[in-house]
Amino acid sequence: MNRVLITGVYGLIGNVVYRRLVEGRDGQGQPSHEVHGLSRRERSSARISEGNKLAVPASRFHLAHLEDYDAVRRAVAGMDAVIHMAADPSGARGWESSLNSSLNSNLIGAYDFLEAARDAGVRRVVFAS
Numbered sequence: 577m578n579r580v581l582i583t584g585v586y587g588l589i590g591n592v593v594y595r596r597l598v599e600g601r602d603g604q605g606q607p608s609h610e611v612h613g614l615s616r617r618e619r620s621s622a623r624i625s626e627g628n629k630l631a632v633p634a635s636r637f638h639l640a641h642l643e644d645y646d647a648v649r650r651a652v653a654g655m656d657a658v659i660h661m662a663a664d665p666s667g668a669r670g671w672e673s674s675l676n677s678s679l680n681s682n683l684i685g686a687y688d689f690l691e692a693a694r695d696a697g698v699r700r701v702v703f704a705s
Contacts, residue, residue, distance in 0.1 A: 642685025
C-alpha cells in the first residue's frame with residue numbers, strides 16, 4: 577500500500593483529493609492508499625460545505641506551516657508520494673499582508689516542501705498548488 581501525504585488537506589482542493597484517495601480501493605476491495613494530511617490549521621476551510629468536510633485521523637495528520645522545514649521534513653518522512661495542494665489563495669487582505677503571506681506560504685513554503693521531500697527520498701511529488 578502506498579503512503580501518500582497531501583499538503584493543504586483542509587483546503588478546498590486538498591479536501592477533495594484526500595476524499596478521493598481515502599475512498600479508493602484496489603481490485604480486492606482494500607484501501608489502495610494510506611493517506612496522510614498536512615495543514616497549517618486543524619479545521620477545514622470555510623469554503624468547504626459542511627457535507628463535504630472530511631476529518632483526517634489524528635494519527636495521520638500533521639499540523640505545520642510549510643515554511644517550517646523541520647516539521648515538513650517529519651511529515652514527508654516515509655511517504656511514497658506527496659501531493660502538494662497547500663497555498664494561500666487570498667489576495668483580499670491588502671497588498672502588504674497578501675505579499676507577506678504569499679511569500680511565506682507560496683514561495684518559501686513551496687521551496688521548503690520540495691527540499692524536505694527530496695531530503696526524505698520521496699520518489700513521487702505532484703505539485704499542484
